[in-house]
Amino acid sequence: MGQHSYLVRRGARYHFRRRKPAVYKCSRPISIALGTSDPVEARRLVRRLAVKWDELNMLMTPKIERGHLTIHQQEALFRKGLEDELARATAHVRAPMGSAQPHAGLHRIMEAAYRIVARVPHDAAAIDLETIEAETDETWGGEEFALLCKTLQHLVTPMSVSGIEAQKALQELGGPLNEGTIREARSQILSGYAEAHRRSTLLDSEEVNASGRGIMALLDDAIVGRASMERNRPQVSSTPAPQPVTATAPAANQSAPESIYAFPSDLRFSEVMHEVLAELETERGWAKDNGQREAVCERAAWICGDKRLRDWSAADAQYFAKTVAKFPSDFKWGKLNKSGAMAIPFDEKNIPSNTGKERNVRTINRDLSILQNVSQRLAKTHWRLKYGDRLEVNFNDYNIRVEDDPDNPDRMPWTPEHLQALYSLPLWQGGGGNIARLKPSNRPIIYMDAAYWLPLIGSYTGLCREEGAGLEVDDFNFDCEVPYVVVKKNELRRLKNKSRARVMPLHPELLDLGLQRYVEAIAKEQKHVPGVCTPVFPELWCDDAKYHGGGKKVPSKGGRRFYAIAWRYIADATHALMPLPETRDGKKADYHSQRTYNQSVLAAPDVAEKILAMHMGHAREGTGPRKYDRRALALGEVKELRERLDIMVREMPIVTAHIPRQKTVQLLHIRHRSRVGSAPGRDAQRKFCQ
Known part of the structure; x- marks a missing residue:
């Protein structure tokens, strides 16, 4: 019986004995009675049970193992891809024949190519046009796009990082091995490749040169972050355009502080709010704005100083919620930078007293709800954080709880x-x-x-x-x-x-x-x-x-x-x-x-x-x-x-019994219909219910 290690004999009967794999919490052996004393029958049964055991083990192991990578494992794989590709992307700098750098556009093409192949399986036969267009935008010219397609055909292919390579890298980290983690590992390595080419374009920046570390500076996230901000910072012209009255332009020689956002923008809230509201109407099927949403956004821009989007934070949402509640319910706002109170910069000292005319809590919550939708939309673009996926400018955090009072309803019914x-x-x-x-x-x-x-x-x-x-x-x-x-x-x-x-x-x-x-x-x-x-x-x-x-x-x-x-x-x-x-x-x-x-x-x-x-x-x-x-x-x-x-x-009470019944329908000219005018001695247009 030596050739069948899973077959044991106890007395006159045979048993199938296997130990559970290490991925299970308990690895105690399991013994199954075969119900026979015939060695030939026992060998036949044990072979069948061994096959079933292996099938079950293959089925259950991925379900028991963790199906995703930890943050540290993802970072390690990303770093591995970054370092490997950065060495290739900057090899020309240390080459003995000189240090002439390739055109930055080539790095852009390689970066996009690696991001595209990360979207498809390693064994994909081809990459469809829709996947390529997802990583490009209107700034890509026709020749540049054609070169990208050629690159994806001959240089950067889905097999640039195969499943076997990703599995090997994952084994070196000691991570769980299953289909999901291998696919995730491959994606992280390819993301590192793409990042390497993005950073290669910063090699000649002032931040990198000032560090004195050369190529090694591109592995420092802090230096790369400052270099990226320097590259994206708009140039100050000799004849700057006049700023809105509500904005304070930074000094020309003053460097902008590092932003918490991934894509910091110098646009102001008032410049993007109309576009965002139009996008929300389309995406969420909202009815056409009757002016209410635009007015709420203008109030937020006015009260918060209409700062650049890169400078907004959670404190601005809190300040708006606290400040708008101070205005009386009959306050005349006007139009931002055009008329009324909002024609000049906001000054908290000029808020009139709201004694006896406090703003309704539900109205304040409505304003915060509108701005919350705008903030959620901006969180996909200008307010997308560098790290984490929380909502930074969260107006809903300052909603006021409304408790209905049965003795004082919000609206009285007719009787x-x-x-x-x-x-x-x-x-x-x-x-x-x-x-x-x-x-x-x-x-x-x-x-x-x-x-x-x-x-x-x-x-x-x-x-x-x-x-x-x-x-x-x-x-x-x-x-x-x-x-x-x-x-x-x-x-x-x-x-x-x-x-x-x-x-x-x-x-x-x-x-x-x-x-x-x-x-x-x-x-x-x-x-x-x-x-x-x-x-x-x-x-x-x-x-x-x-x-x-x-x-x-x-x-x-x-x-x-x-x-x-x-x-x-x-x-x-x-x-x-x-x-x-x-x-x-x-x-x-x-x-x-x-x-x-x-x-x-x-x-x-x-x-x-x-x-x-x-x-x-x-x-x-x-x-x-x-x-x-x-x-x-x-x-x-x-x-x-x-x-x-x-x-x-x-x-339902009958409240219309005294209305005369009409046998015919009398219609006025369409221009005169429903124009009823005031009752005798009344002027409802100016003194409504007074």
């Missing part, structure tokens, strides 16, 4: 009594025509448009202002068992989040007031074609309707235009009849307060949370509601819509 007062205005009872809709008339008439319908839709559906203003004709379906409206992203506006996309059953009061007749009238007027975007409230989107008497222009489009030409006058007229509910700090109920009203009246003890979430367009919590609750798909949408409509009819 049924206030809504009844709202719908008792002449606009719904019968008033004048253009800009006299809130005034009594000798020939009263009720016109239908956004001013008439948007408040009603908000009262009975809880849609926010932008959702209601962006409804299309195709969003309504009246020819079904339960008439409904679809709230979705469309050509007019986006939704706040995915949860806001929902189907809303229409309350019978809306149908009784003539909503279907109005939508059909708009479809006929606008010559609606199914599948083509046709706004239900065209006066809020039509460019022809943004001007009124005297050629005066009204704001933007959609919900903002509705607020400017209709809602503030309607709310002011209601406040004159019955003072609007308000919070302790004087914030009165607004259009969005109708969402608070909807949530409040529907939140009866027997109404499920998911019904409220579906009605309001809120995200549902828990795996079950989010992943598995598909009641509409399982039992049909009609049943679900009927259930929700029954709850709406049961719980």
Whole structure:
């Protein structure tokens, strides 16, 4: 039995005995009874078990061994590649025939070539064009790019560092040997090769020459760092360009301090913020900026001195958060370097007192959130750190915790009594025509448009202002068992989040007031074609309707235009009849307060949370509601819509019973629609709710 070292005999029976490899925590031998006393059968069984043992060992060893290299091992392999290639890249300096250096462009090509082959496996047959373009940019000329491709074909290939070479280098370090670590070791060695050629271009720099160490100075990270900054520092011209009033230019003979960033930039925050915001809109699918994000970035630039990007740090985020909270809520900022307070450099002594007008905590957090997104984007370029991957300028570190106070809510809801007062205005009872809709008339008439319908839709559906203003004709379906409206992203506006996309059953009061007749009238007027975007409230989107008497222009489009030409006058007229509910700090109920009203009246003890979430367009919590609750798909949408409509009819007070029902739809000219004017004795444009 001597030839089978794994076969042992105990008494009359044979056993298979093996010791576990050293990578296991315990290396005690394992003994398996073969259940036979026949030596021939035992030899056959032991051969099969030995093969199975080796297969299992090969399978389990990579899983037990560490699958990555430590920081020190990575550094050692990188240094090995750096030293090996640096000797070859600078061999001409010590050559007996002279020390003429090759063109720096050749080092650039070799550096890029090594970085490219590090991206592909060592046995890759070819390198595709996409991989090459990933390591080049617009600064590469056609001839230079062609030379790089030739270099990758004949000089620097994926086998420049083979898997066997990487494995050998890893063995010398005593690191774990498996497919992942060998691949990582090869990448580190090739990165060292590329770095060697980058450093070779610094051989004639002042820092290297001043060290007196020659080529050996290129192994010193501190010297190389200073030499790189010297090479990248812009030259000072004899006629320097004038600096912005907010910036202080450094002296011409003053050397810039070493930056913590990998790519220190002398650009200022105000010079890059527009480009960054545009990139964020594209990458994250943001709605077009209405000026808010740009204004927040200008405030940050102004308060922090609009320094060069290389000089920003975590302290600037902290200073901005602390300082912006000192400004009163009604402070007029102006435009950076152009108008208002921000036309001159910031001086903390000039901050006015905010007694009684403190900035809302949520507003401050919103500003910090916008700047956090900008900082995260800059962390990929100008604010990328030399070492580590943390976010240096972290505005989220200074967010203020908001605790809701049930006794002092952020927004007061409308009450049924206030809504009844709202719908008792002449606009719904019968008033004048253009800009006299809130005034009594000798020939009263009720016109239908956004001013008439948007408040009603908000009262009975809880849609926010932008959702209601962006409804299309195709969003309504009246020819079904339960008439409904679809709230979705469309050509007019986006939704706040995915949860806001929902189907809303229409309350019978809306149908009784003539909503279907109005939508059909708009479809006929606008010559609606199914599948083509046709706004239900065209006066809020039509460019022809943004001007009124005297050629005066009204704001933007959609919900903002509705607020400017209709809602503030309607709310002011209601406040004159019955003072609007308000919070302790004087914030009165607004259009969005109708969402608070909807949530409040529907939140009866027997109404499920998911019904409220579906009605309001809120995200549902828990795996079950989010992943598995598909009641509409399982039992049909009609049943679900009927259930929700029954709850709406049961719980919602009827606040429109006193509105006269119209048999026909009266439409003003599109330029005059929704322009309601102030109520008698009121001037809402200048004295809103006063």
